Amino acid sequence: DIVMTQSPDSLAVSLGERATINCKSSQSILYSSNNKNYLAWYQQRPGQPPQLLIYWASTRESGVPDRFSGSGSGTDFTLTISSLQAEDVAVYYCQQYYLTPYTFGQGTKLEIK
């Protein structure tokens, strides 16, 4: 199985500041034939189901604010929130969908400093 490891486990950032969450896969999730990274990011607010933010590592889902961006390739990926808002308090997960089982990272809890 592909193991997804996120860092840090928790993060406190001031309002308006940048938040960065990292995700590392145990093997490359870049499919060479289409040059796509099979990596998604989700936000889960307390008591809510997960919400898709980013897919193909860097494509923002419709309706997601542009302060959210994804980057990276191969085995190393980053989710960046450029200017933290109060409503961004949540747990963030990465997931690979390159090979089944489509494993998730352990989650990163983002709080306001």
Added chain:
Amino acid sequence: EVQVVESGGDLVQPGGSLKLSCAASGFNFSGFAMHWVRQAPGKGLEWVGHIRSKSNNYGTAYAASVKGRFIFSRDDSKNTAYLQMNSLKIEDTAVYYCTDGDYAYWGQGTLVTVSS
């Protein structure tokens, strides 16, 4: 408007069985795989598996933790996916979510509690 609604969660004894339903509307259900994801209380997300569309022969894939005990099915005429859970274990206690093949649409989940 897209809706995904899970149902069927309940309290069940270890070794018991339960069948969850996932009713979808507002998108082309028959053209998409349907995934199941679970979340144990206070824990992270775990991919349980998926059932693909008819055009992909209703192929299924399961997490190792549930393989041989859980069975996915779907009724495209009812826009509904199902999760048959057998030989339930205490560690299967979780909120079970279903989501479409692109993970764009999620239900609110249904709670399964396995306890004696």
